[in-house]
Amino acid sequence: MKRGKKRIRLVLTMLVCVMVISTGVWARGINYTSAFNILIINSYQIGHHWEEYVMEGFKQAANEYGESNINIKIEYFDFRNRNDEEYVTSFLELIEKKYPHGSVDAIYTIDDEAFSVISPEITNSNSELYHVPLFFSGVDANITFTQEEEQYITGIYQRDVTLECFNLILQIDDTIDQINIITESSGFGDNLIEKATNIIESHLENEIVLNVIQSDYIEDVVFQLQALQTATKDTKANEIILLGGEFQDKDTGVFLDPKESVEIMKKYSPWPIYSNDPTYLTAGILGGCMDIGQLQGEEIFNTMKRVIEGETIAAIESKFAPSPKWLLKYNAIYEYNIDLNNIPRKCTIIDKKPYQFLLPRYMKSIFCVIGGFILLFIFFLIAYLIYAFKEIRRQKREAQLGIERENMQTDFLVNISHELRTPINIILAAVSVMKLQLDETDKKWSKKQLEEKLHTITQNAYRLLKLSNNIIDISKIESGKLTVNMQNYNIVDIVEDIFSETIDYASKKDIKMIFDTHEEEIMITVDRELIQRIVLNLLSNAIKFTPSGGTICATVKKEKKYVVIEVEDTGMGIPKERLETIFHRFYQVDNSLTRVNEGSGIGLCIVKELVALHDGKIEVTSELGKGTSIQVFLPDRYDANQKEMSCQTCLNTTVNTEMSDVVK
Structure with missing residues (x-):
């Protein structure tokens, strides 16, 4: 129990x-989460510009609020597609099924059409939207609420922007005779027409003619606009257009971009275009009194935030939307020849660049001319400063080069003295030894000893001859008296013959010599003796600066419009900072009296000048400690009027002279 x-x-x-x-x-309904759920209802289709601006401001304010548990849902009534009673009923049924009681914490109706459909449901006890807080915008202030509605409905009343727009228009031009309203077939359009009519009747005493073109389709607008222009053509009336709403293509139903709509209207109308809709502000109109949608959306969320934070709707009074702005486009002011004196001070001029001024057209022309002269002066001043700067740098560079040239000339004189003294001393020494031997009658010279002394004398005589030739050649080049004898030769044979004559000199230093050619015969027009001088100088330098056991490669090949002679060695290399100066006159990489190798320092300078006489060029690449590659580029040209010449010639004297300072 x-x-x-x-x-x-x-x-x-x-x-x-x-x-x-x-x-x-039950007390909480079915909203089991702590998220604040907001349902936004838009009367227009997705992408309608004005409502998009409002939602942009609303969402931005919500993001700045920083609450991650705010959920926003958007539904589109799309009244332009259909708005009869049956459709409205089905739309409400859809909303109630998608959002049963307790799933929505607040509703925001963006415009008056959405408000007119949703507001009755807030006090309908049979509706799923019963007593859901409702926030509105785009509703006229003449609407009244019952005591029950005031407990659950609040929002922002629409200001009478049309009256302010008329005020702006007439301040800019008080001679207007006719206002042509072009608007869509909607509550917005009806409201615009109604307010404009009341303003003309009540405030302007019907002194201005009001014409209305109302349609959803651009084709109808164009047809009526043409008819209106024809009807008023002879009246010489001063007219403007007041534009509102968005328009569709009749065949496709696609909504036109505002800019496209304005461009079409401008084809059939020369009149200034004003609007209350900021959608058109960047579409080519003159301007207007604009409600800024983003500001309305921001204001609505800030009001809704008070409910999120615990206030009741009853404690929040409805108020007017933020004040509209008077806006005019800079370029359109001049397009329509607006008198600048009539532009109200409260107007904001948009799309004006920092360098643009709001001045009468004639003053703009004067300022443009003055500005042009100023810019021209600045341009020439900058050009002069750049020139002066470059000239100063050039003079400094020339002064530096002058100092370097003077130093090199001084070094050259020292070098040339050394170069002259060395072979002369050797020759004199050899002669002295020979004389001494001749005086000692009891001693006899062997043939070998005699040949060695004669070889020494001959080699140093060649060194003196080489030095003399170089000085003469450089003098001829300076004076322009060095002539060329251009003939057709097989350049491969010229290079190979010179190369073969230098192998013995390289072998004395145990240097390996390699010759390669991509083609056995390359006929071009050159001066044979000058080419021999070029190749000999490059090979002598390579042998001179390549240590024992190294390698020297000579190559002849075609490359695009050039024939390339390349001499590559595995020698000591050249520092990068000195690559550009090795062709300077009197320059030597090893620039001291105790240098390892002999030379006057004018060989490569002569090579460059001889290559230039052939309209060629010379390039050098080198890496310190690894070797150097020098490429001579000769134009690949052939003179059909010249015979092909043989390369056979005696090279002994030429080679011995050039190689005289290679092997000691």
Whole structure:
């Protein structure tokens, strides 16, 4: 019996817990999360510009608020597609099925059409939207609410922007005779026409003619605009267009971009275009009194935030939208010849570049001319400063080069003295030895000893001859008296013959010599003797600066419009900072009296000048400690009027002279 009572008590306790939980759930509806769910209802289709601006401001304010648990849903009434009673009923049924009671914490109707559909449901006890807080915008201030509605509905009233727009228009031009309204077939369009009519009747005493073109389709607008222009052509009326709404293509139903709509209207109308809709502000109109949609969206969210933070709707009074702005486009002011004196001070001029000024057209022309002269002066000043800067740098560079040239000339004189003294001393020494031997009658010279002394004298005589030739050649080049004898030769044979004559000199230093050619015969027009001088100088330098056991390669090949002679060695290399100066006159990489190799320092200078006489060029690449490659580029040209000449010639004297300072 006791066990039975315990079981009854346990069951009763469980029933009480279930009832408490159920009561809590019922009290809260079905919203089990702490998220604040907002339903936005838009009367237009997705992408309608004005409503998009409003939602942009609303969402931006929501993001800045920083609450991650705010959920926003958007539904489109799309009244332009259909707005009859049956469609409205089906739309409400859809909303109630998608958003049952408790799933939405607040509703925001962007415009008056959406408000007119949703607001009755807030006080309809049979509706799923019953007593859901409703926020509105785009609604006229003449609307009244019941006491019950005031507990759940608040928002932003639409200002009378049309009256302010008329005020702006007439301040800019008080001679307007006719205002042509072009608008869509909607509540917005009807409201615009109604307000404009009341303003003309009440404030302007019908002194201005009002024409209305109202249609959703651009084709109808164009047809009526043409008819209107024809009807007023002879009246010489001063007219403007007041534009509102968005327009569709009749065949496709596609909504036109605002800029495209304005461009079409301008084809059939020369009149200035104003608008209350900021959508058209960047589409080519003159301007207007604009409601800034982003500001309205931001204001609505800031009002809704108070509810999110715990306030009741009843404590939040409805208010007017932020003040509209008077805006005019800079370029359009001049396009329509607007009198600048009539532009109200409260107007904001948009799309004006920092360098542009709001001046009468004639003053703009004067300023343009003055500005042109100023810019021209600045241009010439900058050009002069650049020239002066370059000239200063050039003079400094020339002064530096002058100092370097003077130093090199000084070094050259020292070098040339050394070069002259060395072979002369050797010759004199050899002659002295020979004379000494001749005086000692009891001693006889062997043939070998005599040949050695004569070889020494001959080699050093060649060194003197080479030095003399170089000085003469450089003098001829300076004076322009060095002439060339251009003939057709097989350049491969010229290079190979010179190369063969230098192998013995390289072998004395245990240097390996390699010759390669891509073609056995390459006929071009050159001066044979000058080419021999070029190749000999390059090979002598390579042998001179390549250590024992190294390698020298000579190559002849065609490369695009050139024939290339390349001499590559595995010698000491040249520092990168000195690559550009090795062709300077008197320059030597090893620039001291105790240098390892002999030379006057004018050989490569002569090579460069001789290559230039052939309209060629010379390039050098080198890496310190690894070797040097020098490439001579000769134009691949052939003179059909010249005979092909043989390369056979005696090279002994030429080679011995050039190689005289290679092997000691």
